[in-house]
Amino acid sequence: MTDDKRRKTRRTARCPVCNAPARRETRPFCSRRCADMDLGRWLTGAYRVPTDERPGDGPGAESDGDGSYSDNNA
Numbered sequence: 443m444t445d446d447k448r449r450k451t452r453r454t455a456r457c458p459v460c461n462a463p464a465r466r467e468t469r470p471f472c473s474r475r476c477a478d479m480d481l482g483r484w485l486t487g488a489y490r491v492p493t494d495e496r497p498g499d500g501p502g503a504e505s506d507g508d509g510s511y512s513d514n515n516a
């Protein structure tokens with residue numbers, strides 16, 4: 443009874459991707475396609491986030507110390 447009432451509520455979640463009414467099976471998205479799209483966005487963003495990668499980690503760090511020493515030497 444109460445469940446039926448709740449199901450008929452007008453409150454409808456909106457798909458964050460295309461703003462269409464979300465479906466129960468693919469909440470909070472309207473379809474699996476939108477869910478995949480959102481997931482893809484997350485993955486792409488994660489890939490773009492710089493983590494431990496440092497450009498020229500080896501030679502760069504060494505050059506820094508070497509440069510200081512070299513400057514002192516010269």
Ligand SMILES: [Zn+2]
Nearest residue numbers: 457460472476
């Ligand atoms: Zn959608």
